[in-house]
Amino acid sequence: MAAQIWGSEKRARRRREISAKIAQMPELHDSKPLPFMTREEKIMESARKLTILTEKMGQIIDPTDPAELYHLNNEVLGLEGNPMALHGVMFIPALSAQASDEQQAKWLPRALRREIIGTYAQTELGHGTNLQNLETTATYDLATQEFVLHTPQITALKWWPGNLGKSSNYAVVVAHMIIKAKNYGPHPFMVQLRDEKTHEPLPGITIGDIGPKMAYNIVDNGFLGFNKYRIPRTNLLMRHTKVEADGTYIKPPHAKINYSAMVHVRAYMLTGQAIMLASALNIATRYSSVRRQGQIDKSQPEVKVLEYQTQQHRLFPSIARAYAFQFAGAETVKLYEHVLKEMKSGNVSLMADLHALTSGLKSVVTYQTGEGIEQARMACGGHGYSMASYISEIYGVAIGGCTYEGENMVMLLQLARYLVKSAALVKSGQSSKLGPLVAYLGVKSEPTSLIDRIPNSGFTEYVKTFQHVSKRQTLKAADMFFGLMEKGEKREIAWNKCSVELNRASRLHTRLFIVEAFVRRVNEIADIRIKEALTDLLHLHVNYELLDIASYALEDGFLSASQLDYIRDQVYLYLGKIRPNAVSLLDSWEFSDIELRSVLGRRDGNVYENLFKWAKSSPLNKTDVLSSVTQYLKPMMEKARL
Numbered sequence: 001m002a003a004q005i006w007g008s009e010k011r012a013r014r015r016r017e018i019s020a021k022i023a024q025m026p027e028l029h030d031s032k033p034l035p036f037m038t039r040e041e042k043i044m045e046s047a048r049k050l051t052i053l054t055e056k057m058g059q060i061i062d063p064t065d066p067a068e069l070y071h072l073n074n075e076v077l078g079l080e081g082n083p084m085a086l087h088g089v090m091f092i093p094a095l096s097a098q099a100s101d102e103q104q105a106k107w108l109p110r111a112l113r114r115e116i117i118g119t120y121a122q123t124e125l126g127h128g129t130n131l132q133n134l135e136t137t138a139t140y141d142l143a144t145q146e147f148v149l150h151t152p153q154i155t156a157l158k159w160w161p162g163n164l165g166k167s168s169n170y171a172v173v174v175a176h177m178i179i180k181a182k183n184y185g186p187h188p189f190m191v192q193l194r195d196e197k198t199h200e201p202l203p204g205i206t207i208g209d210i211g212p213k214m215a216y217n218i219v220d221n222g223f224l225g226f227n228k229y230r231i232p233r234t235n236l237l238m239r240h241t242k243v244e245a246d247g248t249y250i251k252p253p254h255a256k257i258n259y260s261a262m263v264h265v266r267a268y269m270l271t272g273q274a275i276m277l278a279s280a281l282n283i284a285t286r287y288s289s290v291r292r293q294g295q296i297d298k299s300q301p302e303v304k305v306l307e308y309q310t311q312q313h314r315l316f317p318s319i320a321r322a323y324a325f326q327f328a329g330a331e332t333v334k335l336y337e338h339v340l341k342e343m344k345s346g347n348v349s350l351m352a353d354l355h356a357l358t359s360g361l362k363s364v365v366t367y368q369t370g371e372g373i374e375q376a377r378m379a380c381g382g383h384g385y386s387m388a389s390y391i392s393e394i395y396g397v398a399i400g401g402c403t404y405e406g407e408n409m410v411m412l413l414q415l416a417r418y419l420v421k422s423a424a425l426v427k428s429g430q431s432s433k434l435g436p437l438v439a440y441l442g443v444k445s446e447p448t449s450l451i452d453r454i455p456n457s458g459f460t461e462y463v464k465t466f467q468h469v470s471k472r473q474t475l476k477a478a479d480m481f482f483g484l485m486e487k488g489e490k491r492e493i494a495w496n497k498c499s500v501e502l503n504r505a506s507r508l509h510t511r512l513f514i515v516e517a518f519v520r521r522v523n524e525i526a527d528i529r530i531k532e533a534l535t536d537l538l539h540l541h542v543n544y545e546l547l548d549i550a551s552y553a554l555e556d557g558f559l560s561a562s563q564l565d566y567i568r569d570q571v572y573l574y575l576g577k578i579r580p581n582a583v584s585l586l587d588s589w590e591f592s593d594i595e596l597r598s599v600l601g602r603r604d605g606n607v608y609e610n611l612f613k614w615a616k617s618s619p620l621n622k623t624d625v626l627s628s629v630t631q632y633l634k635p636m637m638e639k640a641r642l
């Protein structure tokens with residue numbers, strides 16, 4: 001199963017080998033539980049481990065393999081981030097996709113050797129979503145052949161970029177490029193922020209940390225202002241766009257090609273989210289098979305809480321989602337790598353499809369991951385609320401994904417643009433022009449679902465039902481939009497008035513893609529036992545998801561009330577079938593105790609002894625009487641006694 005999850009037997013084996021090596025290297029372990037550290041201590045601890053890793057990485061992993069590097073980071077540095085989180089996730093990808101060969105030769109080897117630390121600085125205090133209204137300017141000075149970066153007012157301060165505040169000395173900065181008073185829109189520039197020797201900010205740069213966040217606090221998300229700060233013309237990333245010495249602008253082959261670093265993260269973050277969801281579920285499911293509370297049969301001893309159907313219903317559909325996201329994520333990364341290769345050689349024809357797909361996926365996956373993790377926390381009762389479970393940190397980090405790389409509603413609306421264009425093709429009889437991801441929009445569907453009538457149809461009838469609801473909602477939302485425009489409404493106003501319906505269409509389309517990716521994967525599996533276990537999970541997935549969106553299929557009678565009962569019964573049937581495999585389905589992800597950082601979720605199940613040990617190690621328990629008591633509470637009580 002681990003081979004299915006991680007992509008191959010070799011990958012699964014390598015992960016195990018890496019975890020085993022790390023287990024033998026105490027210098028790479030947290031020196032004490034992270035929840036007991038202050039933010040400064042955590043940042044220091046992370047930097048300590050990061051530098052050891054840089055030295056010893058070659059002994060542990062193949063540093064050129066991103067999957068090995070990612071696993072190493074998760075084990076050693078953890079999900080709260082590290083001082084170089086953005087360096088690998090956005091700075092290097094931005095340089096790789098947007099710098100010319102010559103620029104790459106100059107900067108990439110230095111970045112890869114970790115001679116310099118970089119980040120991606122785009123969002124500002126006043127604008128994150130609406131890139132066209134970013135305010136930082138890069139004005140070309142023809143006389144000196146330099147760009148002058150400037151922050152015209154407080155809202156133009158860069159705000160949020162990870163590791164910008166304290167760790168990075170370089171950044172890819174996105175600024176409006178102005179040449180001879182003409183604004184060419186946002187473009188990426190390579191900018192040195194700090195002196196390479198002293199790490200002091202360079203003159204003209206104002207920089208710092210934006211303060212603590214809900215989670216992810218090892219990362220120093222930062223602010224950055226420029227006061228007429230000059231960089232050479234050749235620091236504009238020039239793979240696709242060029243500015244010649246005389247100010248001549250050579251436009252890129254696609255208007256949005258500079259957005260590729262965002263698409264990179266949107267594609268890669270899906271498996272990252274799956275991992276966080278599976279981690280939280282691993283903790284909750286293990287704990288649920290240790291925790292005994294109450295009886296189902298009063299004549300029997302107390303049961304493991306995992307025996308309760310409500311507990312299974314809370315956890316198992318999310319286990320199915322974690323697998324579904326992992327499989328959909330792996331497909332998306334493959335597609336992304338393909339499109340990137342094409343893009344580098346000038347073929348930009350697949351960019352719109354990839355943008356639409358990743359926009360929908362990042363939104364649905366992050367939202368459902370958040371839901372699943374929060375349910376996992378509640379499934380652990382009181383102990384889930386303790387930082388000892390570590391679930392709250394996983395939750396905080398995961399839901400950051402609902403916001404970063406494009407706020408979810410906004411990204412769903414990006415997919416909706418693509419769906420509405422596709423709907424227009426269907427309505428004008430041009431269905432043959434639909435891309436493969438939306439081809440179903442042009443296919444006539446049956447009048448009713450056959451879900452309960454062809455039980456051995458594999459998952460075909462389910463897929464057809466998802467297709468039906470997605471198609472119907474897309475055409476309905478598009479009709480609403482076109483109708484408003486026909487009535488004379490301006491395009492943007494009409495769009496806003498339909499946006500809730502449009503986003504519903506985007507979610508349904510994306511959920512269909514996720515179901516299909518899961519079905520595709522299960523169909524490919526040769527090993528009978530693995531196929532059986534995943535088929536059960538897929539049954540739960542399709543029935544649970546369909547129940548969740550049933551209103552769309554009931555509205556037009558595609559599903560009947562009795563079919564809904566059938567679907568509900570299938571959910572209960574598969575909850576029971578999955579119960580014996582539940583812990584194994586999560587243990588198969590092979591998270592080590594070091595990586596999980598959870599007292600509740602330990603592999604040995606020794607929860608209570610370790611919770612007590614953990615509580616005793618709380619810094620508050622170093623003394624029996626705190627100074628807050630001696631200084632304030634004790635005098636107060638004494639005064640009251642007088």
Ligand SMILES: CC(C)(COP(=O)(O)OP(=O)(O)OC[C@H]1O[C@@H](n2cnc3c(N)ncnc32)[C@H](O)[C@@H]1OP(=O)(O)O)[C@@H](O)C(=O)NCCC(=O)NCCSC(=O)/C=C/CCCCCCCCCCCCC(=O)O
Pocket residue numbers: 066067070089120122123128129130131132162256257259260262263265268269270271272351352355403404405406407410414417418
């Ligand atoms: C897209 C916007 C909303 C609008 O852009 P704008 O330029 O204004 O658009 P318009 O002019 O209106 O045009 C719209 C048309 O453009 C098309 N379009 C838009 N984008 C693209 C694109 N990328 N490709 C192709 N086409 C595109 C669109 O389809 C329209 O076409 P049409 O007109 O309909 O034909 C834009 O403003 C936007 O994107 N806003 C969002 C801003 C954003 O995303 N900011 C991100 C900042 S960086 C950030 O947030 C970083 C966060 C770091 C987080 C760190 C944690 C990382 C964890 C990663 C884990 C990795 C795990 C790895 C796991 C593993 O290895 O397994």
Ligand SMILES: Cc1cc2nc3c(=O)[nH]c(=O)nc-3n(C[C@H](O)[C@H](O)[C@H](O)COP(=O)(O)OP(=O)(O)OC[C@H]3O[C@@H](n4cnc5c(N)ncnc54)[C@H](O)[C@@H]3O)c2cc1C
Pocket residue numbers: 086120121122123126127128129130159160161162216221400403404405406407408409410413
């Ligand atoms: C943990 C974290 C890490 C980050 N890291 C980085 C980084 O490394 N580099 C970087 O540059 N940035 C980073 N960001 C910033 C992030 O990319 C932005 O916060 C994000 O893109 C959302 O933009 P915003 O903050 O402007 O939200 P807003 O756009 O202000 O969103 C507020 C509300 O307005 C709604 N809204 C906005 N526009 C529309 C619209 N057109 N239609 C409908 N609704 C709309 C949204 O849906 C939302 O409900 C990070 C953010 C976080 C939380």
